[in-house]
């Protein structure tokens with residue numbers, strides 16, 4: 001009983017104070033997508049088009065940008081081909097690309113036209129993907 005009481009106290013205080021040699025540090029956590037600021041280059045990427053970007057387009061954009069004219073974001077090729085304004089992605093230049101500016105409020109009307117804006121994390125992920133070369137990864 002003494003041991004379990006000790007463990008119980010330990011778990012409580014451990015969670016709060018990192019005592020009792022319990023490993024409660026969050027260090028192993030890998031940040032996904034939020035890695036601000038255009039690092040990368042040299043072939044190293046942290047954002048995948050297929051895994052991180054395309055799903056956003058599929059749930060929020062292709063109902064209007066799915067191939068009926070203008071910008072078509074249902075594929076990498078369509079996105080790179082651009083829309084009525086021409087190129088919307090300038091590989092390596094997230095800040096200068098039209099696409100994220102239509103998402104973060106800096107170039108209205110903000111997309112999606114019919115619904116709530118993407119989260120800041122989602123827009124960051126798209127910008128980072130462009131900074132990393134806008135690869136078909």
Ligand code: HEC
Nearest residue numbers: 060061064070071083084085086088099102111112113114
């Ligand atoms: C309700 C319909 C609708 C939705 C949803 C929508 N858009 Fe649009 N979008 C439009 C219309 C209409 C235009 C203006 C016509 C055009 O340029 O294709 C436009 C324009 C754009 C442009 C500028 C294209 C150009 O060449 O000027 C971008 C970039 C864009 N949308 C991205 C997105 C993204 C990314 C999403 C999803 C987060 C999205 N849109 C969701 C309707 C929509």
